[in-house]
Amino acid sequence: RKLPGAAGAADEGAADAIRELEEQLEQATQSLRAREEESKAAEKRGQALNSKLRRAQAALAQARAEARRHAEAGAHQDQELRDQVASLSSELDRARRKLKRAGKRHEEDKADKAARKELQEDFERRGTELYKMNDKLREAVERADLLGKALAMQADEVEQLRKHVGEADEWRAKCDRLSMAEAAAAVG
Numbered sequence: 001r002k003l004p005g006a007a008g009a010a011d012e013g014a015a016d017a018i019r020e021l022e023e024q025l026e027q028a029t030q031s032l033r034a035r036e037e038e039s040k041a042a043e044k045r046g047q048a049l050n051s052k053l054r055r056a057q058a059a060l061a062q063a064r065a066e067a068r069r070h071a072e073a074g075a076h077q078d079q080e081l082r083d084q085v086a087s088l089s090s091e092l093d094r095a096r097r098k099l100k101r102a103g104k105r106h107e108e109d110k111a112d113k114a115a116r117k118e119l120q121e122d123f124e125r126r127g128t129e130l131y132k133m134n135d136k137l138r139e140a141v142e143r144a145d146l147l148g149k150a151l152a153m154q155a156d157e158v159e160q161l162r163k164h165v166g167e168a169d170e171w172r173a174k175c176d177r178l179s180m181a182e183a184a185a186a187v188g
Helices: 005-102 105-187
Strands: none
Touching: 005 105
16 A cells, blocks of 8 residues: 555655665676686696696606616616626636647637627627617606696696686675675665
């Protein structure tokens, strides 16, 4: 029932104000829901990137360990080669002394040539193995560098997503404050 005169107009004005506040509250609520959905999606993307980041870190650690193993294996083979060269040199010296004492210069020359040839072949074989090992080590280092770059890029993406989540949280807090203010205004 409409009240006559100024009282009726005041009631209609209050009703209009309440409807307007209700519409604003509904819009703010919808906006908040949309922001919450965006925040959830951003959080999921952040979790996925964190998972990728952990996998990349594990792969990087594995590549570094592999590079260390290759380096250690190369150093070990290098030492083995030195030991074998020293052993062959000692054997060669002993053979020379033995042939010299026997007075068989011709046999000594033949043995010396055979030993030199064997030593040369061993050097070439070991050299080829070391080149192959160095190639593997270089590849492992390159893989570690690539993984490090990918890791840095993924860390940047995670930081951007964290910023977006923070902005969504701020917007949600603003919407909450607006809803509380509008509710207080409606009650008042």
